[in-house]
Amino acid sequence: MDPILSMTGIRKEFPGVVALDDVAFRMFPGEVHALMGENGAGKSTLIKVLTGAYHVDAGNISLNGSAVRFAGPLQAQQAGISTVYQEVNLCPNLSVAENIFIGREPRRLGRIHWTAMKNRSAELLRRLDLDIDPGRELGSCSIAVQQLVAIARAVDVSARVLVLDEPTSSLDADEVATLFGVVRTLRDQGMAILFVSHFIEQVFAISDRMTVLRNGKLVGEYRASEITPVDLVRAMIGRELATLDELEPPRRRSGAGQAPVFAATVDLGRKGNIEPFTLDIREGEVVGLAGLLGSGRTELVRLLFGADRADQGSLRLGESTVHLRSPRAAIARGVAFCPENRKADGLVEDLTVRENIVLALQARRGWARPLPRRRQEELARSFIDRLRIRPADPEALVGNLSGGNQQKVLLARWLLTEPRLLILDEPTRGIDIGAKAEIQKLIAELAEDGMAVLFVSAELEEVLRVSHQVAVLRDRAVVDRMPNEGLTPDMVLHTIAKGEAA
């Protein structure tokens, strides 16, 4: 079978970086092809080249046997390549039907034929086995439905090559299953589908073929049936032994049991948000919070950071009992909080790494005592070294860094304020395995130095890897606290699911 799409010798440079170097990539009709690689490997750049958002510096793209060169997304679409991005690129204020057809509305006598548009969308959605009302406003649909609508649009625009850029990152398991159902339907109809995801399991569940990139270079193309997950990860991260070693459990000091308690809550709670809970975090101890989405993880953390006010119970930080009224008060008591949504709540993308790092420290000093530039640079450099931030340039814009490195910058900012309790809400979400391992290792080091850490993550394995103690949440209440000695994911899952068929 001939490939429908083949790219050869692709090269793309940005000032100072070679993003893609002699990369080859091909896709076959009726196949799901996974594009794999760590953050910064060049996946996004390759997709943008393919969809016409970037122009290549060298190389050839041929579609259906003839050479093509796209001036923009529109040309790529017209040639038969459609993309569905991670953040849904549709208009929330328009109806589902309009979102599918806008720009290509059926017309009669020069005016938009609304009835035909609704009927055709209904038919299209039915063909994809989706029960979505085409008249409904898109913004009122769940993210999953919006994503499916985006796919429906892409399919209807051009039925040859469909690019799915991390479509599953904000979906739950049921929604992923629906999405995969649609992808399989399309594959069986002969479409070539490019699938990008960080979830190795999902990639193996859906793909027929995989291409791995590393540092802008092609590592190889594999058939899904001929490669194991471990080999795939090895191909992606490359630094074989060194990094795989780091994937092993970081050495947790077992004896935090005697250290003084830094943060202690007694029946702290807030009506409607989280039931009263009692929790101790010792100096040098990592406490993991495990629980499903919506179990109250975020709510608990917000009480400890003063983002919400507790209406019952007490909280002791250090030696004194406190009533936190704002995050500022929490910061003054030595609490630092890395929020879950890096982009919205944490980093300023248009500022440099140095500026982002000194931000919180500067805020604490007040505007009247500016940090000297030289001191800022020293601080930035020391954290770049310590946390291995790449590129190691204090003047790089944070917006240009990969997800893992952005997370490290955020961490550096809070470490600079020398917190005594560090709260991390999903610090490794959406970042690649190598960076994940580095951040986990860093958490272990910080605890070793005596910092108290509260670690929130949806991934049980990860929680177990870094924590000394695990607190389990269910239905907005802390239901169990267990020392992490010989705990397995199964045991924690059992606690999370207790009361149901276990």
Added chain:
Amino acid sequence: MSTPTTSPGTEAASRRGTTPGQRRSRLSPLDPRYLPIAATVAILLAAYVFGVGRYDAFSDGQVLLNILVDNAFLLVVAVGMTFVILTGGIDLSVGSVVALATVMCAVLTEQAGLPAVLVIPIVLATGALLGLGMGSVIHYFEIQPFVVTLAGMFLARGLAYTLSTESISMDDGVFTAIAQTPVPLPGGLHLSISATIAVCVVLVAAYLLHYTRLGRTVYAIGGNKRSAFLMGLPVARTRVTVYTISGFCAALGGVLLTFYTLSGNSLNAVGLELDAIAAVVIGGTVLMGGFGFVLGTVLGVFVLGLIQTLIIFEGTLSSWWTRIAIGVMLLLFILLQRLIVWRAR
């Protein structure tokens, strides 16, 4: 690893599509975003009933028609503004463009002696051209519409002053004829030609917005500009077009104002842009763009006109109370929009 096409997940999607909560919201009598426009209708009715109850002459149908006659130019300007605001933009230059248009009409007919059939197209083209220029600067140089149209506001007002600093009264035959010919309606009622033109503008605008790709692209851009671009919609062309439309409508509004006053004055229509914005917002169009109707704008203009009329009927109140009423209402409408956004979350 692959399983047959009909995975259990599709059933999950089906269930999700019809959960009770979503059903209810879809079948609820009123989408919360129609609330402002419903409020506008309510205020309009209340004000009218109040007027009819209080003043005998108020029940005459001509009172309502006169609101249209007196505000025809504002209506046309506000329709243009609706296009701009729907894309999430703003056009502050319209008041000055109206003034420039009136001065151009007067200078070109009275002083240069050109025939009206030539003057009017020139004036309209000038307005469109100004809009085109501002739209291009806004889009291609990525500058906030507020700043660009603020510059346009000074520019147009300045141009008007360079043409004439004094009020020029007109006695050109065509202008006087259009100004004074009534358009008879059944029941002894009548409209002016200007008001008829304004009604036509409304109809054309409603058609454009609802039934053409240009119109739908306007809404798409207001909903999410980036998405609109990625969906392959002509964002650049459309953004420039809405400012051109607004410039054209402002110039047309100026011509209608010239019919109304039969004079050109560079002091005309100071602050008119704000009346137009107020009318659009009171008419339920969301300032962030993406939601609203031309019909709402018509209602907004009527609310402004009706308040004015009531205050005139009252006789003892200073006409500046109109301003206070508009201010209070505008604030209420913005707050209402905010509440709706919060509830939607």
